Structure formats: structure tokens, C-alpha cells
Amino acid sequence: MKNLFLSCLVMGVMGLAFWAYTENYETKGKLDEIAQLNRDISEAHSRLRALKAEWAYLNRPERLLQLVNANFDELKLLQLTADHFARLEQIPYPGPDLGPITEPIEVMNREASP
Structure with missing residues (x-):
């Protein structure tokens, strides 16, 4: 009986050791995956910053004015100035x-009625 209990105890410890071993490697794999995702996010942020800088460079007012003037014959665009805006009260x-x-309903004035 003592040997059976001891063998069950050893098997239980070995089972727990195997479980801990597999959990350890799964955890390391997930940590590596998280690190890769963080690198991907960092690269995406870097690309986004570069795209925002490029967009700001391409939308410089002086560059857009040159494009408007160069393509006026085809596009008929005008330079946007403060005169092109109206106050809210002016909008019909x-x-x-x-x-x-x-x-139709006939309406009488109260003062005119007898």
C-alpha cells in the first residue's frame, strides 16, 4: 500500500513537472510573439510618422499655390482666401x-373682430 501511494505520488510530481515544462515554453513563445507585435507596432508608428511628414510637405501652401497656378487652364482652381468664407448668418x-x-383657412385679426 505504501509503495502504491509512493508510486502515485511520483507519477503526480512527474505529471506536474511535465505540465510546468510545457507551460513554460508556451509562455516563452507568447512573450516572443508579444515582442514581435511590439516591434511591428513600432515600425508602423515610424511609417505613420514618415507619411504624416510627407503629407505635410506635400500640402505646403506655397507648393499648392504653384500647382494651382500651373494647372489653372485645366482645373480652373482659385487660390483660397479669407474672402471665400461667409458668416453663418449669410448662408441662405x-x-x-x-x-x-x-x-386655406381664413384668419381674422382679434382687434378687428366686433
Whole structure:
């Protein structure tokens, strides 16, 4: 009985050791995967910064003005100035579409009524 208990105990310890061994390597694999993802994210951020810098370089006002002037015959673009903007009060908004009046109602003034 003592030998059976001891052999079960040894088998249990060996099973736990195998489980710990596999968990250790799975954890190391996941840590390597996380490190690779972090490197990929860092490279993506670097590319994004480069693209933003290139976009800012290409959208310089003086460059855009040169392009507008060079392609005026084809595109008919004008330089954007402060005169091209209006205040909100100056914008005409269409009223709601009420449709045709089919049944007119006569309205009396209260002061004019007897």
C-alpha cells in the first residue's frame, strides 16, 4: 500500500513537472510573439510618422499655390482666401417644404373682430 501511494505520488510530481515544462515554453513563445507585435507596432508608428511628414510637405501652401497656378487652364482652381468664407448668418437655408395649400383657412385679426 505504501509503495502504491509512493508510486502515485511520483507519477503526480512527474505529471506536474511535465505540465510546468510545457507551460513554460508556451509562455516563452507568447512573450516572443508579444515582442514581435511590439516591434511591428513600432515600425508602423515610424511609417505613420514618415507619411504624416510627407503629407505635410506635400500640402505646403506655397507648393499648392504653384500647382494651382500651373494647372489653372485645366482645373480652373482659385487660390483660397479669407474672402471665400461667409458668416453663418449669410448662408441662405431653404425653408421646410410645406407642399401645396389645399384647404386655406381664413384668419381674422382679434382687434378687428366686433
